[in-house]
Amino acid sequence: xxxxxxxxxxxxxxxxxxxxxxxxxxxxxxxxxxxxxxxxxxxxxxxxxxxxxxxxxxxxxxxxxxxxxxxxxxxxxxxxxxxxxxxxxxxxxxxxxxxxxxxxxxxxxxxxxxxxxxxxxxxxxxxxxxxxxxxxxxxxxxxxxxxxxxxxxxxxxxxxxxxxxxxxxxxxxxxxxxxxxxxxxxxxxxxxxxxxx
Ligand SMILES: Nc1nc2c(ncn2[C@@H]2O[C@H](COP(=O)(O)OP(=O)(O)OP(=O)(O)O)[C@@H](O)[C@H]2O)c(=O)[nH]1
Ligand SMILES: [Mg+2]
Numbered sequence: 001x002x003x004x005x006x007x008x009x010x011x012x013x014x015x016x017x018x019x020x021x022x023x024x025x026x027x028x029x030x031x032x033x034x035x036x037x038x039x040x041x042x043x044x045x046x047x048x049x050x051x052x053x054x055x056x057x058x059x060x061x062x063x064x065x066x067x068x069x070x071x072x073x074x075x076x077x078x079x080x081x082x083x084x085x086x087x088x089x090x091x092x093x094x095x096x097x098x099x100x101x102x103x104x105x106x107x108x109x110x111x112x113x114x115x116x117x118x119x120x121x122x123x124x125x126x127x128x129x130x131x132x133x134x135x136x137x138x139x140x141x142x143x144x145x146x147x148x149x150x151x152x153x154x155x156x157x158x159x160x161x162x163x164x165x166x167x168x169x170x171x172x173x174x175x176x177x178x179x180x181x182x183x184x185x186x187x188x189x190x191x192x193x194x195x196x197x
Contacts, residue, residue, distance in 0.1 A: 032078025
């Protein structure tokens, strides 16, 4: 297990609160309760750096974490939590749209997706948006501990197809068992290296 130094850089409700930084940034986005915050904690070996919990909607604002003084992870609120609730959908859009549009150092999207679920329209929109913005895209398929190996393979094939991405960008992970962390770090490292060329 590698050691990582991580701390909260800022919590932002709007653009004025984004931290000043030149480091490459990666956003962790995905449906509510997919395991974004837990994944960030697992990647840096911390229990409670990012807010995680059983009730969907744990993460409300954009949380920026500086990791190893060389990359910033942005934890985003989940989407699709009460999709019928137009007010929360609008709040999500207001928070995330400007970030995607004008955060210059944003280099990658890690779409966090529960391995047991087929991606929905929101996931597809998120990945398409990232592709159009020329961001690198990785798909972290979480909760792999909840399925068998063959189920995992099958689900990942379906996830890649639905999102229209190569299966090479998918990484099965279990944040609980800490499986897949090295593989994900490898991809993050090459993304960071690429962004610095
Ligand atoms: N078994 C298992 N449970 C997980 C895994 N990752 C996350 N969870 C659980 O899933 C629930 C939601 O995790 P969070 O990290 O809060 O999810 P989130 O995507 O940040 O949720 P919001 O911030 O509400 O959008 C928690 O109960 C976690 O313990 C995993 O890899 N395996
Ligand atoms: Mg969260």
